[in-house]
Amino acid sequence: MLLDTRQSLETPEGALLPLTPAGFGVRVLAQLLDILIRYGIVTVIFIALSLLGRMGTGIALILAFLLEWFYPVFFEVTRQGRTPGKKWMGIRVVNDDGTPITFGPSLLRNLLRFVDFLPMLYLTGIVASLCNRQFKRLGDLAAGSMVIYEAPPAREPSFEVRGQLPVPADFSTDEQRALLAFAERSKYLSAERRSELATILLPVIGSKDPVIAIKQMANTMVGKQ
Amino acid sequence: MNLDQVTLEIRPRSAWEAVDLGLLMAKRWWLPMIKIWLLVSFPFFIFTLLIPDNWFWVGALFMWWLKPVLERPLLHILSHAVFNDLPDTRSTFKLFPSLALKQIFSSLTWRRLSPTRSMDLPVLQLEGLSGARRQDRLGVLHREDSSPASWMSFMGLALEIFLWIGIISFIWALIPREIDIEWANFFFDQESSNLHLLQLSIWYLALSLTAPFYVACGFALYLNRRIKLEAWDIDIAFRRIANKRSKVNILPSLLLTLALGLSIFAFDAQRIAYADEQLPAVAESVETSEEYSGEAVIDKPLGEFTEIDRNQAQESIKAVLQQTEFSRKEMQRTLKFDEPEEDEETSTFWKKFFKFLANFEGFVAAASLLEILLWLAVLALIGFVFYRYRHWLAAQFVRIKPTPAPKAKPVTLFGMDVTRESLPEDISTNALKLLQAGDMRAALALLYRASLFHLVHSGVDIHDGHTERECAELMREYFAKNSAAQTRVAYFVALTREWQRLAYGHLLPTAEKAQYLCVNWNSCWLQQSNNANTQGAAE
Numbered sequence: 106m107l108l109d110t111r112q113s114l115e116t117p118e119g120a121l122l123p124l125t126p127a128g129f130g131v132r133v134l135a136q137l138l139d140i141l142i143r144y145g146i147v148t149v150i151f152i153a154l155s156l157l158g159r160m161g162t163g164i165a166l167i168l169a170f171l172l173e174w175f176y177p178v179f180f181e182v183t184r185q186g187r188t189p190g191k192k193w194m195g196i197r198v199v200n201d202d203g204t205p206i207t208f209g210p211s212l213l214r215n216l217l218r219f220v221d222f223l224p225m226l227y228l229t230g231i232v233a234s235l236c237n238r239q240f241k242r243l244g245d246l247a248a249g250s251m252v253i254y255e256a257p258p259a260r261e262p263s264f265e266v267r268g269q270l271p272v273p274a275d276f277s278t279d280e281q282r283a284l285l286a287f288a289e290r291s292k293y294l295s296a297e298r299r300s301e302l303a304t305i306l307l308p309v310i311g312s313k314d315p316v317i318a319i320k321q322m323a324n325t326m327v328g329k330q
Numbered sequence: 331m332n333l334d335q336v337t338l339e340i341r342p343r344s345a346w347e348a349v350d351l352g353l354l355m356a357k358r359w360w361l362p363m364i365k366i367w368l369l370v371s372f373p374f375f376i377f378t379l380l381i382p383d384n385w386f387w388v389g390a391l392f393m394w395w396l397k398p399v400l401e402r403p404l405l406h407i408l409s410h411a412v413f414n415d416l417p418d419t420r421s422t423f424k425l426f427p428s429l430a431l432k433q434i435f436s437s438l439t440w441r442r443l444s445p446t447r448s449m450d451l452p453v454l455q456l457e458g459l460s461g462a463r464r465q466d467r468l469g470v471l472h473r474e475d476s477s478p479a480s481w482m483s484f485m486g487l488a489l490e491i492f493l494w495i496g497i498i499s500f501i502w503a504l505i506p507r508e509i510d511i512e513w514a515n516f517f518f519d520q521e522s523s524n525l526h527l528l529q530l531s532i533w534y535l536a537l538s539l540t541a542p543f544y545v546a547c548g549f550a551l552y553l554n555r556r557i558k559l560e561a562w563d564i565d566i567a568f569r570r571i572a573n574k575r576s577k578v579n580i581l582p583s584l585l586l587t588l589a590l591g592l593s594i595f596a597f598d599a600q601r602i603a604y605a606d607e608q609l610p611a612v613a614e615s616v617e618t619s620e621e622y623s624g625e626a627v628i629d630k631p632l633g634e635f636t637e638i639d640r641n642q643a644q645e646s647i648k649a650v651l652q653q654t655e656f657s658r659k660e661m662q663r664t665l666k667f668d669e670p671e672e673d674e675e676t677s678t679f680w681k682k683f684f685k686f687l688a689n690f691e692g693f694v695a696a697a698s699l700l701e702i703l704l705w706l707a708v709l710a711l712i713g714f715v716f717y718r719y720r721h722w723l724a725a726q727f728v729r730i731k732p733t734p735a736p737k738a739k740p741v742t743l744f745g746m747d748v749t750r751e752s753l754p755e756d757i758s759t760n761a762l763k764l765l766q767a768g769d770m771r772a773a774l775a776l777l778y779r780a781s782l783f784h785l786v787h788s789g790v791d792i793h794d795g796h797t798e799r800e801c802a803e804l805m806r807e808y809f810a811k812n813s814a815a816q817t818r819v820a821y822f823v824a825l826t827r828e829w830q831r832l833a834y835g836h837l838l839p840t841a842e843k844a845q846y847l848c849v850n851w852n853s854c855w856l857q858q859s860n861n862a863n864t865q866g867a868a869e
Binding site for chain 1: 337339342350353485492547568696
């Protein structure tokens, strides 16, 4: 079996949902940003409320408590599993089955954050996440949740070539997808590599300039002139 | 490098996803990697143990400083394992001296603290580049996706230190409290430390645990960058397409034509037919490429690239941007208040205001009020929880018999009014009056209604669906143990029979019978309901 970070869930309808679990590196960064935001807010609250004497300090302590425990829960439930830090890093929390996270699991995984934190700085969580394929820390295991990468938004393809060319009829979906991938990514390849790749297909498509021919086939597939 | 043999899913990934692939790789080839790591690094570890005790941190630093060299055999293992060619420990160990000596001086001096060390190592070790060519290559590789490499170096160091402290504190936590020694001094006090051996061993353990992951993550980043730069996945897919077609086109037809003895003709015919199909398409592509050859949309071959003077280009771009098509001037007029300068006053005002707020006695009272409110909120919350889950609590802890809902007493039975308001005070007298007036039906109806009223209110469960006969039965059951009420039961049975005959059969009872029923109603119902009917709700 090929080693891959992507895990596909099969729905009852037989459709494959590709999910990509996120490992500890990106999550540590997201958590760092969240901590910065949280402590920034707490500092502002304390400075502002300390003007009100002891009562102000009391209110500030209560607010700090709420922020510490419910900041991730609030954002995960209302922002589809994205705290500001996670959004910045392009990851989100979902349930095991790919559905959006709800209040119960979110609360559980964030309360158990404390266990993962032990003995210091998420050592338990990191070790636990390395012990399963979905990179779940203990809180995730208990709550049945996981952290995944968000799919990058699809961009409008531009192949920098005009004209269309019919795709050979015997090309399967995967093969057509390879043609598209070539046309989309050819601008990131060096010219030599580009023609080298296209030449592989020369016996199949039989054109004078296979790079342009493949791009024109891609134009046909996406409906561009 | 053989892409057919690759054991990874080749696909361009985001940078952090590549790091995760590295984690998976480290897990998969953990055993061979840790074997060679221990084999290679153990002599150095022994050497650090020989360093005098009060210099033990030098030993720890030494181990850490040597990591770039000790990690090289791990990369060797990984780079072969990825292409399904896992080398055995013995051959890797034999290779170690040659691997380690490559550019060892620069690796251990000015490049030691490079944050992208893990990602750069493959360029040195696998591509064998050095000097300016290495720099160029690194420049290309670092153009994208290299920030995780720095982060992983930082996190790796943090992990090593935290693992070290974590394992020590774990051991410390296992020491029973009864042993009353200042254990903390043993571990953390520089002067009186006696456990340098243990500390160094734990440090070595921490380094060993993190090294395979660090190497694998860096290698995965490097690999991902190359997959993106060289489009390995497209390479694989295109080769697959070409191989499939060549097999389909040539092999079967070749076999077939050999069998038929017509190999050359058939083969040519097939190729010609194939080319014919493609002809119009080819012509079209030539046309389009000619049509747009003057524009920049089509990439020129590398040979025709002409150098442009940078400064000149910049100036012409500037000149173009200065034209009216690219710029626009607008004038906007808006109203604005003439604000007098009051900064001094306001600041002193705010100072005073906050000082007043801070010293305000009322806040103490407000604080205690707030405290009371908070406690009330807590109590209310507890109360709410109890209220919200009262059924569940009752089901768990208290077996409360559900109190039956009180049944509404019927107000009409058989279409007749059986309320107290509809009945006169003295039933017997009124019934006799009606009887003497010749209205026997009304007299019996009054008696029957009054009887039903008394029955309903003495607790007999009669409702609208019962028949007259069932009413009598219910009454008999209800008073079965009450001997004093038997005359009443007998009276009601007789009354019911006469009433049924009259109401449905239009058969009048005899005058004596009617008289008897009228006269005896009071004595049967009123007297006995006082004496005998203990549950008499009617009264």
